[in-house]
Amino acid sequence: MLEPDELVTQFSVMLQNRAGALAALVKLLRNNAIEVVGISVQDSRDATIARLVVTDPDTATQIFIEKGIPFTTSPLVVVALKECGPGLLQVLDTMMVGETNIDFAYALMPSDKGNTLLAMHVEDTDFAMELLNKAGFKLLRQGDLSR
Template sequence: MPNIEIKPEGTHPIQFSVMLKNRAGALSSLVRLLRSANIEVIGLSVQDSRDAAMARIVVSDSDATITIFREKGIPHTTSELVVIELKEAGRDLAQVLDVLRSAETNLDFAYSLMPHPKGASLMAMHLEDTQFGASVLARAGFKVYYEEDLIR
């Protein structure tokens, strides 16, 4: 049997995880820093603790964000995400979860993104296997968004 390579349709969006001191204005300062470079935060999830907060962000320009974080010495980690469009939130969410369960792939975490300029509701997911999860969801009829689709 020939070795078949499945090629991605684009670059998967990147999530940045940044640990912020739990003080007033920390997240605001981060967002202002990015906006000063014309980078928009298009997805945000914050997990708070007593001393620090974990901010997970999806931005309009990952490469520029990496450069800024390196120049400013902002510690961060990155993860690939699968981003899909949900046309009917309740029905589509249940179907997404059923598709992932049927494919026996794990969903580590998920959160909504800001509405797409064309009005679509988007959900970001960190899956155990990004490429496999994206292909399974695309075959099930979900529109998969790549980084190039999210640039604003």
Template sequence: MEPPVIVEPGSPVRQFAVMLPNRAGALAALVKLLRTSAIEVLGLSVQDSRDATIARLILSDPDTAEHIFIEKGIPHTTCDVIVVALRESGPGLLQCLDHLMGAETNIDFAYSLMPGPEGRSMLAMHVEDYEFAVTVLQTSGFKLMYQEDLSR
């Protein structure tokens, strides 16, 4: 018997990786630019290097943000990430990681988001196989968040 097919109830969460100059105020200027179009930063991870900074962002309106980045010539890439709403940050995180490890799927990177609807802690993860990881987490009872859940 074949395993049940899991139907996603929404669009995958799109993460932006934006290259910024490594100087004071660059990230603040980017956030201000997004706020002029009522786009909120819901998740943020910053990786610094000597010459440039890579800011990973999850935004409330990724379509408009992409238009702004293209229009302003801001270098960026996008990828889909899984966002898990955790009931408890400690035990919930470990259970989530254990299920992914048991399924032998790798996490490329992860970071937390601002508290979401219902005040839950949320974790964004980029995994080697998005569809497989979604199936593993859904069948294990985890609440996954989709772009429609995060866009306010």
């Protein structure tokens, strides 16, 4: 089982809803040798929430604090799927049988090993990880994403 400091960290960053805001954020991270390996964007009229998974969450946290960029963090369960279609259904079935909810999910950038990576925010991280681990799924740590 993964320790809490090994869990994948997701940043939810609030951005102004204007052209180029997301590109500027990614450029800021990239200029500090941090790559975005997962992204999900939820847009509204006034603001955008960008959910990001990055290669160096500790440095990203420092940058966001120094630049006054509003953000929150939350743990994700990340599963490496051998086959994206059947693998996804197996994960969903496992979660359903365990009667645990997925709050939201999105794919990460393909791994260097060729696996599809599924990131999930779940109602009970420890329980979901135990379910998936017992079902034989490969769970990734934050260190696995730091390329």
